[in-house]
Amino acid sequence: MLLDINTYVGHWPFKQLQYNTCAKLLDRMDKYSVDISVVSNLNGVFYKNTQSANEELYDELQSDNNFRGRFIPFAIINPIYAGWREDLEICVSELGMKGIRVFPQYHDYEVTDPSFIELVKAARNRGLPVAIDIRMVDSRQRSWMDIPVFVPGEKSDIILKEWQLKNVIPIIREVPDAKFIIVNVANGLRVNDEELELLKKADILFDTSGRSMSDLPDLIKKFGKEKFAFGTHAPILDYLSGRLRIEYMNDSEADEATKELLRSGNARRIISI
Amino acid sequence: MSMKIDRRRFIANTSLSATGIILAGKMTGCSTSQEKQIVSYDIMKDVMKYRKIDAHQHPSDDLEKQIEIADRLGIEKMQISNPVTNFSGKEAEGPDEVRKNNDVVIEAVKKYPDRFIGFFTLNPIYKKESIEEIKRCVDNGLIGYKGYTQVKINDPVYYPVIEKLTELKMIVYMHTFTQLGMGGYRMKYDVGRFPNTTLAEDMVESARKYPHTIFHFAHIGGGGDWEYQCKMLKQCPNIYVDTGGSNNEENIVDFAIKHLGEDRIFFGTDGAYIHGVGRVLSSKATDEQKKKIFFDNYVNVLKKGGYNVA
Numbered sequence: 178m179l180l181d182i183n184t185y186v187g188h189w190p191f192k193q194l195q196y197n198t199c200a201k202l203l204d205r206m207d208k209y210s211v212d213i214s215v216v217s218n219l220n221g222v223f224y225k226n227t228q229s230a231n232e233e234l235y236d237e238l239q240s241d242n243n244f245r246g247r248f249i250p251f252a253i254i255n256p257i258y259a260g261w262r263e264d265l266e267i268c269v270s271e272l273g274m275k276g277i278r279v280f281p282q283y284h285d286y287e288v289t290d291p292s293f294i295e296l297v298k299a300a301r302n303r304g305l306p307v308a309i310d311i312r313m314v315d316s317r318q319r320s321w322m323d324i325p326v327f328v329p330g331e332k333s334d335i336i337l338k339e340w341q342l343k344n345v346i347p348i349i350r351e352v353p354d355a356k357f358i359i360v361n362v363a364n365g366l367r368v369n370d371e372e373l374e375l376l377k378k379a380d381i382l383f384d385t386s387g388r389s390m391s392d393l394p395d396l397i398k399k400f401g402k403e404k405f406a407f408g409t410h411a412p413i414l415d416y417l418s419g420r421l422r423i424e425y426m427n428d429s430e431a432d433e434a435t436k437e438l439l440r441s442g443n444a445r446r447i448i449s450i
Numbered sequence: 451m452s453m454k455i456d457r458r459r460f461i462a463n464t465s466l467s468a469t470g471i472i473l474a475g476k477m478t479g480c481s482t483s484q485e486k487q488i489v490s491y492d493i494m495k496d497v498m499k500y501r502k503i504d505a506h507q508h509p510s511d512d513l514e515k516q517i518e519i520a521d522r523l524g525i526e527k528m529q530i531s532n533p534v535t536n537f538s539g540k541e542a543e544g545p546d547e548v549r550k551n552n553d554v555v556i557e558a559v560k561k562y563p564d565r566f567i568g569f570f571t572l573n574p575i576y577k578k579e580s581i582e583e584i585k586r587c588v589d590n591g592l593i594g595y596k597g598y599t600q601v602k603i604n605d606p607v608y609y610p611v612i613e614k615l616t617e618l619k620m621i622v623y624m625h626t627f628t629q630l631g632m633g634g635y636r637m638k639y640d641v642g643r644f645p646n647t648t649l650a651e652d653m654v655e656s657a658r659k660y661p662h663t664i665f666h667f668a669h670i671g672g673g674g675d676w677e678y679q680c681k682m683l684k685q686c687p688n689i690y691v692d693t694g695g696s697n698n699e700e701n702i703v704d705f706a707i708k709h710l711g712e713d714r715i716f717f718g719t720d721g722a723y724i725h726g727v728g729r730v731l732s733s734k735a736t737d738e739q740k741k742k743i744f745f746d747n748y749v750n751v752l753k754k755g756g757y758n759v760a
Contacts, residue, residue, distance in 0.1 A: 192677070192701075193701070194700070194701070195700055195701055195704070195734075196700070208491065209491045209493075210490050210491040314699075315673055315696075315697040315699070317673030317674065317697070318673060318674060318675045318676065318697065388696045388697075388698070388722065388725060391722065391723070391724050391725070411700065412700050413699060413700065414698050414699060414700060415698045415699070415700045415702075415725065415728050415729040415732035415733075416700065416732045417493060417728040417729075417731045417732040418698050418724055418725035418727075418728030418729065418732070419728075420493050420728075421493055421497065421724050421725075421727065421728045421731075422724055424493050424494050425494070425522060425523070425724055427522070
C-alpha cells in the first residue's frame, strides 16, 4: 500500500498549479498506484477564516463517489482566529477530518504562541496529528506578494527566514506527547543532541517530499525508520521524487519491511487508521 | 499489497465514516462493495527505462560514490565542470585558480573517460590567459565551457571567449539566475547574489549577437523564477536549458516544453540526483519527449560540434 501524507488541492495565488483538484489528484494517484492521500485545501493558507477552506474540501470530497476511501482530509486551523475551537470540533465530528495542518508563517503567529500550544494540546487530546510545513515554496522564486523572507535593510548578506527543522522544535518541546508530521523538509535536519533525543522520543513523522530527504538512508540511521513516511507535497512539488527517495534505496539501506513502513505503515500509525 | 506485482487490486473501502469520505477503521478485512483495477507503477523500472546524460554536474570529492549514484539512476554520463566560486576577489579568481579548478575536471575525465564529459571554466577578465587555458583544456580532452559569475555573458569582455568557443563549436554554458532581488525584474531585494551573475535577458542579448553559437542556460530548477526564464529565453532558438537544481516544482519541465519546445531541454541535476530524475519522470512529457530530454538532446547538440559522447 502507498499512502501519501502530504497533498493539497486548491490554489496557490502566485502560480498556476496542475492537478489541484481531487479529481486531478485522483488521476495522478491511479496513474502512479498511490492508494490514499492525506489532503488539505491550499486556500486555507490564505483565507483568514480557514474554516471556509475546510468546508470547500468537504464539499469537493462529497461530490464524487470515486473519492470515497481514497482521501484522508486534514483541516487547516488558525489558532489566533475567532472560532477555531468550534471549527476544530466541526472538522472532526462532522467533516471527518483526521488531522490538522497549521501555518504559523502564513497565519502570522509564533510557534510558542499560547493559542497554538492550546490547539496542539487539543489535537493531542483527540489523537489528531498536527502537520507543519517547513516551507510551502522555494523562497528564491517567491512572488513579491508572498511572505517576506528577507530582513529589511540588509544588503549583501543573505538572511533568509525560510524555516529549518529547529524552528518547529519549540512546539514539540511544549507538547512532546502530541503527534507531529513535518513536511517538505527543505533546509536540513540539523539538530543538537538534546533536540535529537526530543525528536526520537516524539511521535513524529517526516515526509519524503523535501529536498533535505535526498540522503534518506543516513537520516533513517540517525532518526529511526519509524520517523519517515512517503509524501509528495503535490501539486506544488513533482509527484515522483518523494516516492523515488524510498524506492531508490537498496536492501542494505532499507529492507522491504522498512520500505513498507515508509510507504504506509508509519503513516497509518500516526493517523490511527 | 505488494508494489512488485504487475497488477494489483485496489479495494476501495466503502465502510465509511459519518462523512462518507474517510477510509474507516482498518485497511484490510473490511466489507467492500467497490473494487477497482489499478495498474501497478514500478518507479525504478520507469527510471531505468531511459538512457540519461546529466548535463549539469560537478566533480565530487568521491568520484566513485558519484558514479555509484549515477548507476542506480541509470545515468550513463555526467557533464562536469568546476567553476571558481570563492568570490573573494579578482586575485583569488585569477588564472592560477582557474587552472587548478580545471585540473580537477581533467583528472576526473582521465580517470573515468566513459563516465564524465569535461567542461572547463575561465575568468574572461584575463583575456590572454583565458585563450591559453582553452587550448590547454582542449589538449587535455575537455569539450565545452562553463562560466560563472565573474563576468556577465553579454559583457564585451566575454566576446573574445565566445568567439573562440564558437570557432571550436563548443557549448557556451553559464551559471545563471533570475529571481526577485537580483535582477531581471523587480530589483527590490538584495539576496546575496553576485551582481555579475548572468540573467536570462543577458544571455538573450549574447545569443542574438552570436546566433550560430549554442548557449546553455543552467538549472532552471536552481531556485530562479523558471516561468520568467523560459518566457524570456523562448525567443532565442540557440539557447538551451537544463532541468537541474534543487527546486523540483511540478510544472517546471512541462512549462519548459511548452515555451522552449522539447528539443531545447537537457536533463540536469546539479547534484540533486533523485529529484533531478523525479521531476522529468513526473512531467507530462511523452515517452519520446523524455528520451529526448534525458539523453538525445544533449547528445545531438554535442554532436553538432563534432563531440560524440554516445
